Amino acid sequence: MILQLFEGEKIRFAAFDADKDAEALSKWTHDPEYMRLLSPDPARPLAPFHIKKRFEEMEKEAGRDFYYFVIRAREDDRALGFTHLRWIEWNHGNAHFDMGIGSASDRGKGYGSEALQMLFRYAFEELNLYRLTGHTMEYNTGAQKFLLKHGFQLEVRRREALQREGRYWDGLTYGILADEWANANR
Amino acid sequence: MDNQLFNGTLVRLAIENPETDAASLARWERDTEFERVLSHKPVFPSGQKKWRERLEEAPDERQFWFSVFALAEDKLIGFVGIFMVRQQHGDCMVGIGMGEPEFRGKGYGTDALRLALRFAFRELNMHRVALMVLATNARAIRSYEKCGFVREGVTRGADYRDRIRRDVISMGILRSEWERANSR
Numbered sequence A: 001m002i003l004q005l006f007e008g009e010k011i012r013f014a015a016f017d018a019d020k021d022a023e024a025l026s027k028w029t030h031d032p033e034y035m036r037l038l039s040p041d042p043a044r045p046l047a048p049f050h051i052k053k054r055f056e057e058m059e060k061e062a063g064r065d066f067y068y069f070v071i072r073a074r075e076d077d078r079a080l081g082f083t084h085l086r087w088i089e090w091n092h093g094n095a096h097f098d099m100g101i102g103s104a105s106d107r108g109k110g111y112g113s114e115a116l117q118m119l120f121r122y123a124f125e126e127l128n129l130y131r132l133t134g135h136t137m138e139y140n141t142g143a144q145k146f147l148l149k150h151g152f153q154l155e156v157r158r159r160e161a162l163q164r165e166g167r168y169w170d171g172l173t174y175g176i177l178a179d180e181w182a183n184a185n186r
Numbered sequence B: 001m002d003n004q005l006f007n008g009t010l011v012r013l014a015i016e017n018p019e020t021d022a023a024s025l026a027r028w029e030r031d032t033e034f035e036r037v038l039s040h041k042p043v044f045p046s047g048q049k050k051w052r053e054r055l056e057e058a059p060d061e062r063q064f065w066f067s068v069f070a071l072a073e074d075k076l077i078g079f080v081g082i083f084m085v086r087q088q089h090g091d092c093m094v095g096i097g098m099g100e101p102e103f104r105g106k107g108y109g110t111d112a113l114r115l116a117l118r119f120a121f122r123e124l125n126m127h128r129v130a131l132m133v134l135a136t137n138a139r140a141i142r143s144y145e146k147c148g149f150v151r152e153g154v155t156r157g158a159d160y161r162d163r164i165r166r167d168v169i170s171m172g173i174l175r176s177e178w179e180r181a182n183s184r
Helices: A017-031 A034-037 A048-061 A111-126 A139-150 A178-184 B017-027 B032-038 B048-056 B109-122 B138-146 B173-184
Strands: A009-014 A067-072 A079-089 A094-100 A133-139 A153-164 A167-177 B009-016 B064-070 B073-084 B091-097 B129-135 B150-161 B163-172
Touching: A009 A111, A017 A034, A017 A048, A034 A094, A067 A111, A079 A111, A094 A111, A094 B138, A111 A133, A111 A139, A111 A178, A133 A139, A133 B150, A139 A153, A153 A178, A153 B091, A153 B129, A153 B163, A167 A178, A167 B064, A167 B150, B009 B109, B017 B048, B017 B073, B032 B091, B064 B109, B073 B109, B091 B109, B109 B129, B109 B138, B109 B173, B129 B138, B129 B150, B138 B163
Parallel strands: A094 A133, B091 B129
Antiparallel strands: A009 A067, A067 A079, A079 A094, A133 A167, A153 A167, A153 B150, B009 B064, B064 B073, B073 B091, B129 B163, B150 B163
16 A cells, blocks of 8 residues: 555645745736636636635635645645645545646646646545546646546536637536546556 | 516416425425435435525525426425526526426426526526436436437436436536527
């Protein structure tokens, strides 16, 4: 049995640290391209003050149906991004996840892939979930490739579910079952 | 301009009395066969007082729930609602339940759903309406298809009850599709 759930090769999962992380997370919210790749919610810049406040709110939820990790680089401990599990339906064993690598210069280096494999282990071998659901948008081709590469299947195409830059785009929902992940990693 | 938003051929939509509505909702949620089809949450008899508190909350712009009354009998038979409204994208979901068993399978629910769609497209100006339904719920799927919903995908094994894994089907209807089929 592998015992280390929070230590990867290049990254680690850590708790949000207001003193270290609020600055970086605030900076990422000022990058509209990143924000639009991440979510259909309106892009909105947040000050470090708002980030801290939001985390105080989130901490009340944490551990019940919400698990949040800051992704850190092992080499210098800087915050690379985040990942979380939310809307956990314990009775059905389903959860939804989000992930972002904040700075463009940190993308394409395998940090996200390693983080996703760590998140799989956490979701399937610690929380004992049956399946994991991921969402992205038609215009985010990078995320689509990323999800397929890691064993997700496209399950739902929510036609014209969002509007950006004057046109409609499909919302895409992907799913992976714990068994599929386990078989691929045997 | 057709302003008949809340009256259909078999049913009308209303919000009349939180106390009597709560009594019906509290009775229906004890019908676990009905309740399990409606929601992923574990069924729980939360009681009339809880329902009344929920019904007395100030209306918010992200959800619009209505009581469904059978016109001829003037009887509260179920509910229908538009929720998870994303105004900036024109996306929302619809949910419906016919709590009174003798009013199921007779077109009342379909009539209520048509009113909810009309409300979503003509009053809220939504671009699409979506719903999720258990793959085993054939009667509901037929009603949704009758209203113009098309299948958009399947969430595999997302429902687990009585130690049986069931798929959940996602359906959606675009405003343009609804306009073609239902304009009047």
